[in-house]
Amino acid sequence: MKKFDKKNKGKEIKSERETVERENIIEGRNPVIEAIKSGRTIEKLYVSKGDLEGSIKMIISLARERGIVVNEVERKRLDDMSTTKAHQGVIAVVGEYKYYDLEDILNLAREKGEDPFIIILDEIEDPHNLGSIIRSANIFGAHGVIIPKRRSALVTATVAKASAGAIEYTKIAKVTNLNQVIKELKENGIWVAALDMDGEICYNKDLRGPLAVVIGSEGRGVSRLVKENCDFVVKIPMFGEISSLNASVAAGVIMYEVRKQRGIKGE
Template sequence: MKNQKDAGKKHASRVRRDRETEIDFEKDENIVEGRNPVIEAIKSGRTIEKLYVAKGDLEGSIKMIISMAKDRGIVISEVDRRKLDELSRGGIHQGVLAVVSPYQYSSMDDILSYAEEKGEDPFVIILDEIEDPHNLGSIVRTANICGAHGVIIPKRRSALVTAAVAKASAGAVEYTKIAKVTNITQTIKKLKDRGIWVMGADMDGSIVYESNMKGPIALVIGSEGRGISRLVRENCDMIVSVPVKGQINSLNASVAAGIIMYEVVRQRSSTR
């Protein structure tokens, strides 16, 4: 009986709800925390239900955030830092946290339409089961800077757009189209049917600097430990790699993605 009671208490603590904002603590896709991510969320026009700021921490960028929030009629609540620690998903709030509307994912067609609107060859990043939110955030940040038209992730066995991802992306999730799909392999086939060349990143591929990365491209980055799955790899048109010279023969997923994305930028720039 005691064990049942303890289990009940633990379950209750996991699904606690803040009475004012009805935050479900089992989900964190409606939380944005940290100064830069909150600033970008406000600037992007995302619906913000409430803004929490730490009492006494009203200087610098926090002061600017409060001013921006007031201009947009956002409800602001000054709370003890302990309250922010409680709401935070990883202690990364920096004295400010926003309760926002759920992240609005795009579709593959949205991404391709965006490329068409810009008059550019599609440049899409496909992530095959990237589970580390910091890697996902870093890749989204680099994708945005490199001018990629969107990022595609699977619905299962993948990090989703959460507070940690928004923080790692420095707010880039607010400006980058991210599509969540049921099946990565089927999505690759659809992209190929649309005339897009699919490049997989793996250590035994052709050197990326010696490969043609121009034209419509989808770049596939594999998971942190397993790399690209067999079925996904079989459906890629080409496998590319980053040369290594040291004793360690692999790179962090976000670092490898960044190197290859910038090679795409370099090659595209050289044709202008």
């Protein structure tokens, strides 16, 4: 029988609390600026003493306008709090990230009068990739990103930093079963495409209309069952010696192709 160790148990509890706190922080100047602008609940804001110029000055001004208390601390304290190791002299402790439902994403498309454009991530475990994909989803006008509850990176400080603040404006849904979500999307008249190497070249496929695109994990790609439940499979053609793209780069390419086919109306 395993012995109950009170001493170690206390350490484990402390570790769990620290993990939760790290998931409730945003680091870096752009992510913090976007969090304040978007109206995200900021519980505490820390800035490095003696580093009050440029965008840090803007952050302090925005915070004070919204009644957020600014704490000037030694840079060493920020270094100790940081999980990204790239806090740029500012860390915000925020309320827990509010995940959305699939219906929230569909409603956004309806409100905009647009065909739904949704990104589904099949076990993207690298937080940098998740953040980059969320950033691209925002830039290319996707209405939301869907991630599974298990075997996936979640919204943390690293994801917020990699997204450059896009987590504040992009609806992210966390779901139990991707295959069930794909079924619901189909019932709502949305085509579901998997991005995988055995598909049709994406440039030759009509990607207009209601569409969800599944991006597979960094090492395994789209899982077999998920791919079988998709309506069709597309691929990005490769012209060099390397036969695969980083997941976030592949996501950016396919999102741009969807936006191009729908008509680019941006700047």
